Amino acid sequence: MQPLIDHARAHGQRPEDFAPLADGQSPEVLFITCSDSRVVPALITGARPGELFELRTAGNIVPPYVSDRPTGEAATIEYAVEVLGVGDVVVCGHSHCGAVGALVRGDDLTAVPAVRDWLAHAAPEPQASDADDPTVAEAVQSHVLAQLLRLRSYPCVEQRLATGRLRLHGWYYEVHTGAVRTHSASTDTFEAL
Numbered sequence: 001m002q003p004l005i006d007h008a009r010a011h012g013q014r015p016e017d018f019a020p021l022a023d024g025q026s027p028e029v030l031f032i033t034c035s036d037s038r039v040v041p042a043l044i045t046g047a048r049p050g051e052l053f054e055l056r057t058a059g060n061i062v063p064p065y066v067s068d069r070p071t072g073e074a075a076t077i078e079y080a081v082e083v084l085g086v087g088d089v090v091v092c093g094h095s096h097c098g099a100v101g102a103l104v105r106g107d108d109l110t111a112v113p114a115v116r117d118w119l120a121h122a123a124p125e126p127q128a129s130d131a132d133d134p135t136v137a138e139a140v141q142s143h144v145l146a147q148l149l150r151l152r153s154y155p156c157v158e159q160r161l162a163t164g165r166l167r168l169h170g171w172y173y174e175v176h177t178g179a180v181r182t183h184s185a186s187t188d189t190f191e192a193l
Contacts, residue, residue: 018049027053030080032147033092034060034099038175041092053080059099060091062147063121065154074154081156081166089151092171092180093144095135104139122146137172141190144170145183 031041032055041052055076063071080086093100099119102109109116122143148170151157160166170183172190181190 021050025050025053025084027051027080027084028087029053030055030077030084030086030089031092032057032060032062032077032089032151033173034058034094034097036094036097036175038096039092039094039173044092044173044178044180053084053086055080058115058118059097059103059122060093060144060147061099061118061121062091062150064150077151077154078156081154081160085165087165088167088169089157090169090171091144091147091151092173093140093147094173095137095140095175097136097140097143100140100143101134101136104136135174135176137174141170141172141181141183144172148183 027050029045029047029052031045031052033039033041035056035058041047041054045052053076055073057073061073062077063073065074077089080089099115099122101107102115103119103122109119148168151168152161157166157168161168170190172181172183173179174181180193182193183189184191
């Protein structure tokens with residue numbers, strides 16, 4: 001913890017670097033990714049403060065849109081699209097994902113009921129040809145596409161897509177190499193950026 005505290009102390013010693021941020025934010029991208037500590041959107045993209053609006057959930061899950069029971073995730077997506085006017089949304093899954101791996105392996109999650117119930121939102125459950133693959137690459141990529149499809153059902157996203165004011169992207173990040181792949185609609189594969 002001490003290195004983190006030391007960095008936080010030093011971070012605040014350059015107020016001139018941060019003063020412009022008080023004027024507001026205008027991110028271009030909503031970046032939806034996993035809560036996994038190995039996935040750092042600003043590090044992956046090189047974004048500076050104010051350039052990414054982030055939504056981090058266990059397993060980068062986009063829950064179903066339910067108008068009469070709003071979720072924090074739905075509020076974040078709606079705010080990014082309607083208020084901030086982001087032009088792009090990235091759903092980024094990653095290798096070695098514990099959430100997707102648990103689904104693929106059918107892990108017993110009774111000891112963590114909140115996690116178990118949250119992962120129920122992943123539907124359809126990702127499938128992998130090799131459940132023994134520690135990267136669960138195939139399953140994560142399938143999961144990213146399912147979350148993009150779910151995202152399309154959000155009214156604000158649906159409207160912006162229809163008018164061409166929003167683009168959706170599926171990314172797969174390899175935590176063990178740092179490589180990023182993007183889904184190509186023309187080949188229906190994840191290709192190197």
